[in-house]
Amino acid sequence: MTGEPSDGVTGEPSGGVRAGGGTAGRAAPRVGPRALRKPGRGETSVRDMIGxxxxxxxxxxxxxxxxxxxxxxxxxxxxDPNSGPTVNVQSRLAEYAVGSAFPLRVPDVPFRANSTDRGPVEGGGTAVRIGYVTPDADFLSLVQTDGTAEGILATESGAAGRGEGPPLMRGTLDAAGLEWEVYQRDGGEPFRIATLPGDPDVRLLVTGSGSDEQFRTLADAVVEAPTAGGG
Incomplete structure (x- = not known):
C-alpha cells in the first residue's frame, strides 16, 4: 500500500508536518503556577552571608x-576570681564615714572588694558592708555596725524578713585578739560576731563561704586597720 508512513494518528503525516508547510499540533498556553526557579549564586551569596x-x-x-x-x-x-566589678573601699568608706555615729575601719586584705553598701539594722543602728572575693573565688562579707548583736544577726541572716528565727549559736572562737560568737544554721554559712574594745560599741560580723584561714586574715586586717569618721 502506497502513501507516507503514518504516526498512528489518522490523517496526519509522519513528522507532524501538515501539507503546505504548517507546524502540526501547536502547543496550547500553559495554565497554572509556573515551576519555581532556583536563584542564581549572585542573588543568594550576600543574603546568606548576612544571615x-x-x-x-x-x-x-x-x-x-x-x-x-x-x-x-x-x-x-x-x-574567675579576677572577673567582675572592683570597688575602691578606702574611697567608699571615706564617704560613709561623713556623719557616721561610729568610726569605720578600712582593712587592707589580699582579697578583691567587689561591693560596699550601708543600711539600717533591725532594732536600730547602721550597718556598713564590704563584700570580698577571695583568690579561691569564695566570698566574705565584713559588716561594721553600732547595732546590737541580735539586731545585726537578724538583719544579715535575713531572719527578720523571712519571719523565722536567727541561726543558732554554735560556740566561740578567738581571732585577732577578739572573742567571736559563731552562729549557723544547719548546712549554712557561719556568722561570726565580735565587739571591738572602746566607746562607742562597734561590732564586727563576718560571714561567707571563705575558709577559716581567710576569715582570720580578714579579722586581723580589720582590727589593725586605721579608722575614719565617728562623730
Missing part, C-alpha cells in the same frame, strides 16, 4: 563572655 553573620556574631559574643569569666576545670566551670 550567617546574624547567627554567628551573638554566639561569638556569648562564648567570649563565658571565656572571660570562667576557667575550665574537669567536670565544671570555675568562676
Amino acid at each position: 550567617a553573620l546574624l547567627i554567628l556574631v551573638p554566639v561569638g559574643l556569648l562564648l567570649f563572655s563565658v571565656g572571660n569569666s570562667c576557667s575550665f576545670a574537669p567536670g565544671m566551670p570555675v568562676e
